[in-house]
Amino acid sequence: MRKPILSTHALVTGYRSRRHERILGRLPDLELYRGEMVCLIGPNGSGKSTLLKTLTGVIPPLSGSIYLSGLPLPSISAGDRARSIAVVLTGRPDSGFLTVRQLVVMGRYPHRRYGTGSKREDEAIVDRSLVLVGAEDLASMRASNLSDGEFQKVMIARALAQEPELLILDEPAAFLDLTRRVELMHLLRTIAREEGTSILLSSHDLELVLRSSDRVWLMEQRGGMRFGAPEDLVLNGVLEEVFHGEGVSFNRELGAFVADRPVLARAVVDFSDEEEAPIKMWTGRALSRIGVASVEDDDREHADFRIRIRRAETLCTWEVEDENGVRSFTSLYDLSRALDQEKGIARLD
Numbered sequence: 001m002r003k004p005i006l007s008t009h010a011l012v013t014g015y016r017s018r019r020h021e022r023i024l025g026r027l028p029d030l031e032l033y034r035g036e037m038v039c040l041i042g043p044n045g046s047g048k049s050t051l052l053k054t055l056t057g058v059i060p061p062l063s064g065s066i067y068l069s070g071l072p073l074p075s076i077s078a079g080d081r082a083r084s085i086a087v088v089l090t091g092r093p094d095s096g097f098l099t100v101r102q103l104v105v106m107g108r109y110p111h112r113r114y115g116t117g118s119k120r121e122d123e124a125i126v127d128r129s130l131v132l133v134g135a136e137d138l139a140s141m142r143a144s145n146l147s148d149g150e151f152q153k154v155m156i157a158r159a160l161a162q163e164p165e166l167l168i169l170d171e172p173a174a175f176l177d178l179t180r181r182v183e184l185m186h187l188l189r190t191i192a193r194e195e196g197t198s199i200l201l202s203s204h205d206l207e208l209v210l211r212s213s214d215r216v217w218l219m220e221q222r223g224g225m226r227f228g229a230p231e232d233l234v235l236n237g238v239l240e241e242v243f244h245g246e247g248v249s250f251n252r253e254l255g256a257f258v259a260d261r262p263v264l265a266r267a268v269v270d271f272s273d274e275e276e277a278p279i280k281m282w283t284g285r286a287l288s289r290i291g292v293a294s295v296e297d298d299d300r301e302h303a304d305f306r307i308r309i310r311r312a313e314t315l316c317t318w319e320v321e322d323e324n325g326v327r328s329f330t331s332l333y334d335l336s337r338a339l340d341q342e343k344g345i346a347r348l349d
């Protein structure tokens with residue numbers, strides 16, 4: 001039977017002072033397996049960072065147990081923990097006068113023992129870690145001069161240099177631009193798959209999480225947790241339920257969160273060719289922004305009008321058919337502007 005790298009039993013997370021106890025999570029028993037990438041998501045303040053700090057032993061649990069490869073976390077020596085778990089938390093630690101390379105070399109410290117280990121091997125691992133995050137050109141720079149995004153990549157390189165069984169990252173993509181965020185998630189997936197590293201990361205980038213993670217741990221505001229494959233959480237409505245009331249709803253058809261706004265009109269969106277499915281999806285997104293909901297053909301009696309997508313090579317046209325006849329548009333900008341004026345603003349009056 002597969003044994004989890006990380007597991008918990010009856011874990012309760014939160015903070016305790018002399019006079020006060022604040023419980024943030026009463027968690028179901030959690031398991032994280034070798035080579036698995038799990039993303040921890042949840043509304044602001046739901047306790048994601050607190051859970052990650054608890055799992056890494058930075059703060060103690062209020063009650064319950066944490067096991068690393070089957071051993072209770074408190075029974076594992078600091079050295080063994082450092083060899084097994086690498087952690088990238090939020091915040092930018094003071095790197096003093098260290099160069100990027102010197103900072104990443106620190107990831108090798110838990111593996112060094114007097115008189116053992118090859119320096120050349122350590123250097124090769126450091127080089128490889130820098131290349132993996134695309135930071136090899138920064139190696140000789142002083143780390144304090146890096147941008148926040150560059151610094152974050154270097155912290156991930158340091159964690160990779162540690163060659164951990166378990167890599168835990170708190171919002172690793174927070175400072176990265178869109179391209180780097182997509183690249184980072186792809187990189188972490190590759191590390192999980194090819195190196196067998198178990199990865200647990202928290203993120204607010206829900207759409208990227210849904211695409212990249214094997215499993216999602218979804219923290220609820222009232223302290224519980226739901227988990228499953230991202231697609232299961234979409235299809236069984238859990239994602240919608242947990243984020244409901246935050247001013248956004250998850251739209252299953254669009255695979256995206258959309259701001260809650262009144263539906264001003266309904267349209268059937270038709271297309272004749274399967275290749276046009278992405279165009280239909282993007283049409284749906286543009287329409288939802290102006291308060292027009294897409295409905296299926298079966299439901300056409302509830303629709304106010306119909307939009308036909310026609311495509312000839314790279315040229316796309318949208319034909320709107322309603323009580324005023326048929327009009328054609330050659331961009332979604334023109335289509336949505338015209339509909340906004342005709343349907344949206346007219347109805348809001």
Ligand SMILES: Nc1ncnc2c1ncn2[C@@H]1O[C@H](COP(=O)(O)OP(=O)(O)OP(=O)(O)O)[C@@H](O)[C@H]1O
Pocket residue numbers: 015022024042043044045046047048049050051
């Ligand atoms: N040391 C502490 N003592 C008491 N309460 C704390 C402490 N640190 C954090 N908290 C509180 O615990 C709650 C959860 O914080 P946490 O940072 O774990 O949430 P989060 O889900 O990671 O939030 P975000 O999505 O905004 O990053 C917050 O209300 C926070 O104010």
